[in-house]
Amino acid sequence: MMGWLDYFRAVGPRITWDRSLMRGAWTVPWLQLTGWMSRPSDTGTIAYFPQPAGPWYTLPLALMRTGIRRTSDLGKADAIMIFDDRTQSNITLPITTARLINARATDVSxxxxxxxxxxxxxxxxxxxxxxxxxxxxxxxxxxxxxxxxxxxxxxxxxxxxxxxxxxxxxxxxxxxxxxxxxxxxxxxxxxxxxxxxxxxxxxxxxxxxxxxxxxxxxxxxxxxxxxxxxxxxxxxxxxxxxxxxxxxxxxxxxxxxxxKTCMPVLSMPVRELNKALHQIGVAVEALILRP
Missing domain, CATH: 3.30.470.20 (ATP-grasp fold, B domain)
Structure with a gap:
């Protein structure tokens, strides 16, 4: 629940309410539940910066199916996802030894x-x-x-x-x-x-x-x-x-x-979504844990 609240507090004014988002109101909790039920042992941690990642985004949903756990402590994260949904971003990156994901993706215009x-x-x-x-x-x-x-x-x-x-x-x-x-x-x-x-x-x-x-x-x-x-x-x-x-x-x-802050296609069958999220999660987990 805190993930939902954190996201809405941070970027709520920029949210566009459409049919896809409304469908997510029931699809995302189901995907979270199925991810939680299949979650393996811990393997690492990820943090999101400078924005929190809403629970309906692809990466949080995918990593729920892996051993990568979410943390709000940048200092303890094995990886930091630069999560900025603006087309062009100009942020000061955190000083860290963690793996930075999308740190160079500053212009996707x-x-x-x-x-x-x-x-x-x-x-x-x-x-x-x-x-x-x-x-x-x-x-x-x-x-x-x-x-x-x-x-x-x-x-x-x-x-x-x-x-x-x-x-x-x-x-x-x-x-x-x-x-x-x-x-x-x-x-x-x-x-x-x-x-x-x-x-x-x-x-x-x-x-x-x-x-x-x-x-x-x-x-x-x-x-x-x-x-x-x-x-x-x-x-x-x-x-x-x-x-x-x-x-x-x-x-x-x-x-x-x-x-760079993509969401899954929530209109497709949940079984297929689960399969896709598992494949994505495994690939990102391997990236985070790579020496």
Whole structure:
């Protein structure tokens, strides 16, 4: 209960109440209970800084299924997760000998994502709206807004607070698009949440169906290697990246979003969620305990 109260006291004014969060009101306690029932012996400790991590976030839920215990004492933690849900952060890191997770992930704006993506994949995500001719995606440079929309370029007066991206047509069948949410630990894709959306809701956090996939079943060896390099360059030790494949075009993938304080897809079956959280927890535990 204290985890819930600490989080709401710290960041309550920034919370957006939507259907996903309301579903979490009963799903998260169930996931906590199943995690507590299967919890093994203690192996180490983790602290969150500068924000407390709400109990519904992926990492606290995943680590409940491992021997890693949560502590509020930074001095006694084996690992410290730099938990800051702002798009850009500028905090003073604690002086510690603990392993720091995501300490280098200080900028996950879409501008930064686009810059690093093109440097690694050698084709652009970000477009110049003043000169691009044709369809493109306009969206806020700030994470978590879900305000994407399709526009036609060139645009004489582009919005200064937005980025303009390649329109990856991820249509898999009539009226349905696909998103791949890849949960990454130390550059490795541990699980993939494959989400199907109605085309009309392609930019909204509402899904027709979500299934759990192995990374190798939806991404090539070369693509996974590039994603690992991307995680290294953006400083993402743990988090999720959203990937779209241009099924209707040339088949290439695009990393369109990075989330360093990710939440699980609460709309999927609880049994599948438990499986995914266990896999994520095991991978993060190994990272924390690695010499």
């Amino acid at each position: 879409k501008t930064q994502v686009g810059r690093l993506f093109e440097a690694i994949f050698d084709y652009p995500l970000t477009l110049d709206p003043l000169v691009h001719i044709g369809l493109m995606v306009e969206k806020s440079d700030t994470n978590g807004v879900h305000d994407g929309r399709i526009v036609t370029g060139p645009i004489a007066s582009p919005r200064a607070d937005c980025v303009y991206q390649t329109l990856a047509d991820s249509t898999v069948r009539d009226g349905v698009t696909e998103d791949l949410r890849c949960v990454c630990v130390d550059g490795e894709i541990v699980v993939v949440f494959r989400k199907e959306k109605a085309t009309r809701d392609r930019f909204a956090p509402t899904y027709l169906e979500t299934t759990l996939r192995e990374a190798a079943s939806v991404l090539s060896d070369h693509e996974r290697a590039n994603i690992a390099q991307f995680c290294e360059m953006i400083g993402l030790d743990f988090g999720s990246i959203d990937v779209l494949r241009d099924h209707a075009g040339d088949g290439r993938i695009y990393i369109v979003d990075v989330n």
